[in-house]
Amino acid sequence: MGEFVGVDPTRLQELTRRLERLHTVLAQHAPAVRQKMQKWDSDLDFGPLPRLIGQALDDVRDMEARVSRAHELAREKGWTPFGGAPGSALLPFEQTPPPTVQLDWATTGQSGYQAKQDVKALAAALATKDPEQARIGMSLLPDHLARHLDDKAYLAAFWAEAGPAALQAARVLLNRKGMTLFSADSASILRALGASLAAATRMHRGTGKDSRPLLSDEARAAITKSSDPWSAGMLFKYGPDGKAWDSHFLADVTRSMLAARAAGKIEIPTPAWASNDALETATRYAGAPKLWAEFDPVIAVMDRASQNGQAARHVLGDPSSGFTYAKMLVNDDWLTKGSSTAPFARFARGSVPETLNDQVDLSSHVGDFLKAAVSAPRGSSKDANESAWSVINIVRATSDFSKLHPGTVLPHDIRRSLIFTTDRYLPDFAAGATKAYGSGVVPMGEAKGNPWIAVIDGRELSTFFDQALHDPKEFGAFKGMLDARISTAVAATVKDSSDANYLAEMARLYGLIERIERDRNFAEGQLKDEQAARNQTALAALTGGFGALSFQNAWGPGVITQFLTGSATPYASEMFDTDNALKALKENADAFREQVFHVEIPVIQGLINAGVLHPPKDATWVRNGRLAPDPAFTAWLSQHAETEYGGRKLTEWVTEAQQAMRLQQ
Numbered sequence: 001m002g003e004f005v006g007v008d009p010t011r012l013q014e015l016t017r018r019l020e021r022l023h024t025v026l027a028q029h030a031p032a033v034r035q036k037m038q039k040w041d042s043d044l045d046f047g048p049l050p051r052l053i054g055q056a057l058d059d060v061r062d063m064e065a066r067v068s069r070a071h072e073l074a075r076e077k078g079w080t081p082f083g084g085a086p087g088s089a090l091l092p093f094e095q096t097p098p099p100t101v102q103l104d105w106a107t108t109g110q111s112g113y114q115a116k117q118d119v120k121a122l123a124a125a126l127a128t129k130d131p132e133q134a135r136i137g138m139s140l141l142p143d144h145l146a147r148h149l150d151d152k153a154y155l156a157a158f159w160a161e162a163g164p165a166a167l168q169a170a171r172v173l174l175n176r177k178g179m180t181l182f183s184a185d186s187a188s189i190l191r192a193l194g195a196s197l198a199a200a201t202r203m204h205r206g207t208g209k210d211s212r213p214l215l216s217d218e219a220r221a222a223i224t225k226s227s228d229p230w231s232a233g234m235l236f237k238y239g240p241d242g243k244a245w246d247s248h249f250l251a252d253v254t255r256s257m258l259a260a261r262a263a264g265k266i267e268i269p270t271p272a273w274a275s276n277d278a279l280e281t282a283t284r285y286a287g288a289p290k291l292w293a294e295f296d297p298v299i300a301v302m303d304r305a306s307q308n309g310q311a312a313r314h315v316l317g318d319p320s321s322g323f324t325y326a327k328m329l330v331n332d333d334w335l336t337k338g339s340s341t342a343p344f345a346r347f348a349r350g351s352v353p354e355t356l357n358d359q360v361d362l363s364s365h366v367g368d369f370l371k372a373a374v375s376a377p378r379g380s381s382k383d384a385n386e387s388a389w390s391v392i393n394i395v396r397a398t399s400d401f402s403k404l405h406p407g408t409v410l411p412h413d414i415r416r417s418l419i420f421t422t423d424r425y426l427p428d429f430a431a432g433a434t435k436a437y438g439s440g441v442v443p444m445g446e447a448k449g450n451p452w453i454a455v456i457d458g459r460e461l462s463t464f465f466d467q468a469l470h471d472p473k474e475f476g477a478f479k480g481m482l483d484a485r486i487s488t489a490v491a492a493t494v495k496d497s498s499d500a501n502y503l504a505e506m507a508r509l510y511g512l513i514e515r516i517e518r519d520r521n522f523a524e525g526q527l528k529d530e531q532a533a534r535n536q537t538a539l540a541a542l543t544g545g546f547g548a549l550s551f552q553n554a555w556g557p558g559v560i561t562q563f564l565t566g567s568a569t570p571y572a573s574e575m576f577d578t579d580n581a582l583k584a585l586k587e588n589a590d591a592f593r594e595q596v597f598h599v600e601i602p603v604i605q606g607l608i609n610a611g612v613l614h615p616p617k618d619a620t621w622v623r624n625g626r627l628a629p630d631p632a633f634t635a636w637l638s639q640h641a642e643t644e645y646g647g648r649k650l651t652e653w654v655t656e657a658q659q660a661m662r663l664q665q
Contacts, residue, residue: 065114163222194239233297242307251314317386490606
């Protein structure tokens, strides 16, 4: 207990407002004052100024806690403010002056005390079970929460007790009338609660080995294992961007939401549709699927995890549980319910047509999540390891879906994410094309410190690609991606001191794709679409600024990462400038294709990258290590066809590349 002092709540509140204005002025103008004084060569030390501004903010917070307690004591003495909310510790204003009270000055000036007062006010407001009364009772809560976003003491105290109440907020604030679920004021309250929770998840107590999350296990469990997943999900819908949340906390909530969805425990409320006019009621009800999509808690949490990136990788990149959640995601059931106007038709004497409103497709959110799960930078980090495991689990889940649902095609956005995954891990997919020895994640070459690679069971690749590729243009684009990797495959084959042959692996993947394509029995016109897509995709790689890769160093983590992530080295010829190339592609597709895919170009570029082919110093067909083919290049090719580079004759390299690319030159 501290020292009790007599205070006038009204004057204490005015003093707090003035202190707040002082802090605001200091925070806004201090940088300009400091800059001007330094410009005038002032000897004043402005170093302590930021600390003093921070202390002023702490003082404002302390005084706000005392004001809240002073008004609470006044009510205990029988004072009732005009227009105040009964039982609320948060009052928008007073018109009847409160009496003087005895206040424990030290105790009530602590952030933890203010947090407990706010929790008490939150609970009292929600106890009304009425949206309007609850909004009035929590009218000052958003401002209080915003002031304490960086206050550990406040956040720890608030969320230690507020979890269950905060999770009820959305359910209580839900509109019982009208066409919207939440008013602007209610959305503001949910937004403030979400921001406060996100801030709390990122904070820790202690340092180093003693560091632990600010939120206790009990506080985290109250949210991650909530019995009302919809209400909990609204804190994430209205909360900040995914990067503002702790990734592990966000992953735990995502797992919980996916499990609740799989168990059929997600119930999305709807506003009151009823109207005196049946046609108007039916019209309102027609918008139900869109509303269910907008307020789906699973989608809200998944979107935050996708924005965070690491959270998605925690979920799918867990070797023991990632496959379970991948199967929940790689599915064709990501649709809202539909809605029918039939129940209203009989009230309108035939004026309401009986229609079934379309379901809303939610698969784009799933596609974004899958992309985020495989998007860690390639390397030897834990994040890269989780990303590689995510690839394994996505491939397994896709293969599993195809086997369980033969003939069923996954939604377009999910299939696009599968191709995105393949593009990011193309060498890994090529390595597993004909190997059926199981899946896993290992460092490349099984050497510690090398980048993690996804070892994919070849038995699952056929069903994976059979699901991922359907349209002729999709096959063409994928082959274009493979074409763009030829130069890096050549360079890697030279540099790797083992017997690895990355060109041969690429050839096996080409063969797998072509077998799947043949089974589709595309018509001649469709095959032309496929070829055009292949040309354009490779063109984008050749002209799109992937940057010239450097394979000059020894084969190791750095060079391996370039091989795993790199595509074509863009050529320096004006022929390959984007505008000229696109024009040529339209005007003379066959001639353009012949030059773009003239296989000697990527082969020689790969040998230059590997440092085993050194063009003459006066060569006109090389600019800063990049090929710029011209007539002199043709003459040089004829003179060096039988010359050895990297252990093979140039003609042997070209022949193998032709086989890999399935081209007839």
